[in-house]
Amino acid sequence: MAQPNNPLHGVRLLDMVTYLVEYYGWEALGNRIPIRCxxxxxxxxxxxKFLxxxxxxxxxxxxxxxRTIQKEK
Structure with a gap:
């Protein structure tokens, strides 16, 4: 079923984390979202595993x- 109003439809958690790590790096990502992992x-x-x-x-x-992909547009 199509979900045209859901911007995360079809985006895997793996893809999101990989993108954010490549964009920010682990240190900056840990500063933005302060979680141990x-x-x-x-x-x-x-x-x-944690997420x-x-x-x-x-x-x-x-x-x-x-927010990050919106900045890219």
């Missing part, structure tokens, strides 16, 4: 992703 020994896999279990943190990542 971004600040201490960060990796894509550990971040995904899939933690709704509030995933929401922060989604919001930052949306």
């Amino acid at each position: 971004f600040q201490f020994d960060p990796s894509i896999n550990s971040s995904l 899939r279990k933690t709704d509030w943190a995933r929401k922060k990542v989604e919001d930052l992703y949306l």
